[in-house]
Amino acid sequence: MKKIRFIIDSTFGIAPEYLEKYQILVNPLNVIVDGVSYLDGVEIQVKDVMEYVAQGKKVTTSQPSPGSYKLLYDRAFNEGADYVICLTISSLLSGTVHSAATAREMHSRKEDIFVHDTLAVNIEAAMLLETGIEAMEQGKHPAEIIEIIKKNKPESGVLLNLVTLDNLLYSGRVSRMKAFIGNLLHVKPVVLYKDAKVMILKKFRSEKKVYHYFVEYCQHLQKKHQGRIRLRLSHVNAIDRVNRLYEVLSEGLPGVKIEMGMEITPLMAIYIAYGGIAVAWIFERD
Template sequence: MNKIAIVTDSTSDIPKELVNRYNIRVIPLTITYKDKTYYDGVDLKIDDLLRMLDEGEELPKTSQVNPARFYEEYKRLFDEGYNKIISIHLSSNLSGTYQSAIIAKNMLETDDIYVVDSRTVSFGTGMLALKAAKMIEEGKDVEEIYNTLNILAPKSRVAYALDKLEYLKKGGRLSGTQAAIGTLLNIKPIIYITDGSHAILDKTRGMKKALSRMIKYVQDEGFDENELFAIGTVKDYENLEEFKEMVKNELGVDNYLLAEVGTVVATYSGPGVVGIWFYAK
């Protein structure tokens, strides 16, 4: 009988209790700030990161997982008695982490590692890892799980509204003038993932309109009620509470998972983010 392990990276933002329940191996990306390197979610928590963001103009820099780290983890899992590994990672358009996993697989010269490009970010990747975990519980074989994840990945939808523009300015995504004008006009950009990359879905005046626009995005796409649905935030619990009500009242969804967006995503967005993850029909 096959014993299947699940590996993902720290950008997947899976709640800790679910990581522990399903024994998911989470490999951290690294974040460098002022010549010191930290491991995402290990020795750098979200509050530490937000403090760094507020200290000055220099933004922390994120780095992909390198192949050697994946090689070590895969080898350890095989030594522990697993004979199949499913490794699920953030979009290959946004990071070299997926490619590092492929290189590590090739270094081990095995067909027993199945590497999945999630084509998305944050808990969009996490939802695929949890899908794999549930299918393992149901006794599905590795080929069926791998094929299911590759069917679901293009259906994954992620959108998040940003309350603050200063971090986009610090990261070079907005000029100082654009950020100043946008702040003055109370502009809230909504970012989404399309074709595995970030893009602007819309820009609204005020956070309430931004939340409404995300609801409309779900309605326009349609959502698969049989699959996981999630909402989350980077330290914006007031707007999250309002969004919960909108999700319940306007989408009829009251069974969803709450995700806490992690440090890698927050490096670019800062605090004041509300996001949504779902699968289109």
């Protein structure tokens, strides 16, 4: 069987043991603080990012360079790969896929490199990666693996709850006045990221109503897919909140597989902030 190596970016938030098991290579995005660049998850962590934001420092992000992708392609082939599959964060959130594609065009073995824009982020992208790994283990060709990932994308998404509107203001999703009023009222928005679009679905003041809405939304997904969904949870320094979410989802969706994922990555934490919780889902296929 031909050897395939996967390359992902740092926003996927994959557990180190999973990376090691499948020899997955990771290309970090950049977190830029007052003009100084740090490698996401390598030179800067969630705690650092949140402290810089709280201090009022200018915190921005940038994609990896094409050169960094070329080095990873070289490494994969030098270590015996026959093919490389490179999956990236959604192109609507980052230009990472363009760097990966540019590096592919520069490479002497570009026909053996498959670059794919997941149109997903973090725990959702991680779940799509896992469908690709499963297909690889079944002996599928890289082109078939990409098609399987594409097929799963329409039935995946992420639901988030933020404890402040500041980060939606930061990303341009709400106006400064709405964020100010919302924060005064302690509004907790529920945000949907699906089909490469970000939408504010609801705004709650009660923590109990937030959890109830998460359960209702996931019950709708369960009914739509006849129970064949898998959920994964994540958070930004909100272990108590995400544990409570796990409890209410487990009670409200008996029989559904619910997993606890890694904490949301430093770069993504910029847009979610401390206290944020998330659930991603994917359709379980035969």
